[in-house]
Amino acid sequence: MNDYINYIDFSSIKLGDIAYEIGDYKSADDNYFKALKRLRNYQGDRMQPIMMASELVEKIEKIKSKIGRGKSILKFDVWKLTKSSFVKGNQCLKYLYLNKHKKQEKTPISKEKQKKFDQGHFFEEKVRKEQFPNGINVKDKVGHFAYFNSYTSFLINSEGGKTIYEATIIEEDVLVMCDILIKEENGKIDIYEIKFNTEVNDAIIADLAIQYTICKKRFNSNLNSFNVILRTENENWKIENLTTELDKQINNVLLKISEYKAVLTKEEPIMMIGEHCNKPYECEFIDYCTNKC
């Protein structure tokens, strides 16, 4: 029986390891201790949890003398909107609201849709591997959403050029993740978003406008370019620099951010089913709204 798996706090161990690697010893200690506390509740006789607990004790011992010399780097962040929720708000305020407060009412994703997501993911991996190799993947490294922003800041603020996948930025209470962020030696930032589409359309511009606005807030004049990578017919890709076009959207996006944050604090908006339920994306709450209306 592998019942001991429930006693292993993989997330805290991973976070502890990354904190140790970057010299945030206090955070490493806190996370290892949290994981150890859960492991100590295990009453069985399997060797793996017992050995893991003893490894954690060793790690905690090793950190003890370093805590005073450590830097505070990893921080638990909170946010109110994400790029994805912002895009939902653009489509329908009720969609935005339900996505936050009634997630359980979502219609499960179809196999067809999942296949499309998988294709997009495969394309993304291909572009990264072939054009922007050896990047640091924030999501894989940290594993816990709330720490992505502070880890990204650490990477960007540390010396040297960097290629970062899933670079995560929070500004204005909005969290966005960038497919590829390149930080040059001179501190300039170039961002690339990968789309499975072959041409830029209004939905893509709206989607990138929120990302651009948040990145611009963070990097200001250091943001050198914001680009989209589009699929070409032979499974290759092309890059379009959308910086100038996206820059014109900032004021509008900032107004919408305030509006959407307010929507989330109020009652469920009243919206009737209509064409907007499938434009630009198929809403995940069509069943809920159909049955309620």
Ligand code: SF4
């Ligand atoms: S089904 Fe239509 S009305 Fe209902 S939340 Fe979705 S987009 Fe809005």
